[in-house]
Amino acid sequence: EAGVAQSPRYKIIEKRQSVAFWCNPISGHATLYWYQQILGQGPKLLIQFQNNGVVDDSQLPKDRFSAERLKGVDSTLKIQPAKLEDSAVYLCASSPRGAGGTDTQYFGPGTRLTVL
Amino acid sequence: AQKITQTQPGMFVQEKEAVTLDCTYDTSDQSYGLFWYKQPSSGEMIFLIYQGSYDEQNATEGRYSLNFQKARKSANLVISASQLGDSAMYFCAMREGGTGGSYIPTFGRGTSLIVHP
Secondary structure (H helix, E strand, O other): OOOOEEEOOEEEEOOOOOEEEEEEOOOOOOEEEEEEEOOOOOOEEEEEEEOOEEEEOOOOOOOOEEEEOHHHOOEEEEEOOOOHHHOEEEEEEEEOOOOOOOOOOEEOOOEEEEEO | OOOEEOOOOEEEEEOOOOEEEOOEEOOOOOOEEEEEEEEOOOOOOEEEEEEEOOOOOOOEEOOEEEEEEOOOOEEEEEEOOOOHHHOEEEEEEEEEEOHHHOEEEEEOOOEEEEEEO
16 A cells, blocks of 8 residues: 655745645545644644545644645645745645544655745 | 643663653543654654543553553553664654544654664
């Protein structure tokens, strides 16, 4: 079974530029998560999708971040315009149901973003 | 207030010894889940173990066990017979109820474990 795929693995941009990250979850997984992990900290949930609907985006800075999950499969996270403090690893995860219990999240390798 | 607290920024352990990584949590939900993940220097997050709030027995997965003390709201990870490959960051996480029946995950700041030969 293929794992969660993310691209690109690394991205360097200048502040005020735009950037997009792509995630393909494990086949059949209903729930998809985007996290931001700043160096030295734990992952912070940005947005959670159940199929193609948003479950929670309370910590997503909506003035600059946007995310979509078309057709309930893969997802794109965009930052426009980027700020220096957006430098972080962006992790994508998926889980089968998102309905609690032992609904384990499986993570992708992450995208390391550096904003100069 | 922090929902997940990991008070040990770094821990050292001798190879083949056991080590306990601390985690306390804060929730008013009756139904929640607690997870531990390992993050090696390569960056991937690896699921280790899960404990449900209604589970009466402590979870075990191979060399990993979760010391669940519900009244104290603690969910410590115990690694027995440490190996050099256990050196990594360890994150405690909780899923608690959100809107619409979904569960929202929260992670702690992590504990760095170094295993000495």
